[in-house]
Amino acid sequence: MATTKAPSHQKEEGIGGGGGSNLKPKLRKPVFVKVNQLKPGTSGHNLTVKVLSSTTVQDKRSRKTMSSYGDGIANTRIAECLIGDDTGTILFTARNDQVDLMKPGTTIIIRNSKIDMFKGSMRLSVDRWGRIEVTEPAEFVVKEDNNLSLVEYELVNVVEE
Numbered sequence: 001m002a003t004t005k006a007p008s009h010q011k012e013e014g015i016g017g018g019g020g021s022n023l024k025p026k027l028r029k030p031v032f033v034k035v036n037q038l039k040p041g042t043s044g045h046n047l048t049v050k051v052l053s054s055t056t057v058q059d060k061r062s063r064k065t066m067s068s069y070g071d072g073i074a075n076t077r078i079a080e081c082l083i084g085d086d087t088g089t090i091l092f093t094a095r096n097d098q099v100d101l102m103k104p105g106t107t108i109i110i111r112n113s114k115i116d117m118f119k120g121s122m123r124l125s126v127d128r129w130g131r132i133e134v135t136e137p138a139e140f141v142v143k144e145d146n147n148l149s150l151v152e153y154e155l156v157n158v159v160e161e
Contacts, residue, residue: 030046030111031046032046032047032048033045033046033047034047034085034086034087034088035047035049035083035084035085035087035088035089035090035146035148036087036088036146036148037087038090038115038122038124038148039115040115040117040122040153041115041117042114042115043112043113043114043115044112044113044114045110045112045113045114045115045124046109046110046111046112046113047085047109047110047113047124048085048107048108048109048110048135048138049083049084049085049092049107049108049110050083050084050085050105050106050107050108050138050140050142051081051082051083051102051103051104051105051106051107051108052081052082052083052084052089052104052142052144053081053082053104054079054080054081054082054094054099054102054103054104055079055080055081056077056078056079056099057078057079057080058076058077058078059075059076059077059078060075060076075096076095076096077095077096077099078093078094078095078099079093079094079098079099079102080092080093080094080123081093081094081102082147083102083108083110083124084142084143084144085138085140085142085143086140086141086142086143087143087146088143088146088147088148089142089143089144089146089147089148089149090122090123090124090147090148090149091121091122091123091124091149092110092123092124092125093116093118093123093124093125094132095125098126098132101132101133101134102132106134107134107135107136107137107138108132108133108134108135109131109132109133109135110124110126110130110131110132111126111130111131111132111133112126112129112130112131113125113126113130114126114127114130117153120152120153120154121149121150121151121152121153122148122149122151122153123149
């Protein structure tokens with residue numbers, strides 16, 4: 001019975017066929033996009049943006065339904081923040097601890113964000129798989145006359161014939 005051996009380049013990159021290989025896959029460098037490149041229904045976006053404004057839309061204490069969370073009370077804070085770069089602006093939905101980072105004038109790096117649709121318009125958000133971090137002030141001037149959240153989209157069903 002003949003056995004086949006994985007090519008040596010696969011083992012070096014950590015994509016070979018197991019067999020006790022302890023090599024990890026190589027990490028990829030994040031690809032940063034500009035605000036004007038965002039499209040409905042997409043995710044995995046990395047951006048460097050400035051916070052223009054932050055408006056709290058919900059700040060309340062509510063009871064959790066599961067008793068395994070300790071006291072059963074949770075703070076739910078949501079803020080809508082206008083963020084942007086040198087290509088445009090978009091509304092960002094900040095939740096709970098994210099709200100504290102979104103202070104007007106701050107430059108932030110958003111990693112692994114996604115586009116949510118709310119009443120037909122785009123909103124950027126970061127779930128538990130993403131990250132927000134405050135960084136050094138950016139040099140760019142925000143282009144405020146291109147707000148992607150003001151563009152209204154309509155869901156259209158396409159029938160193939």
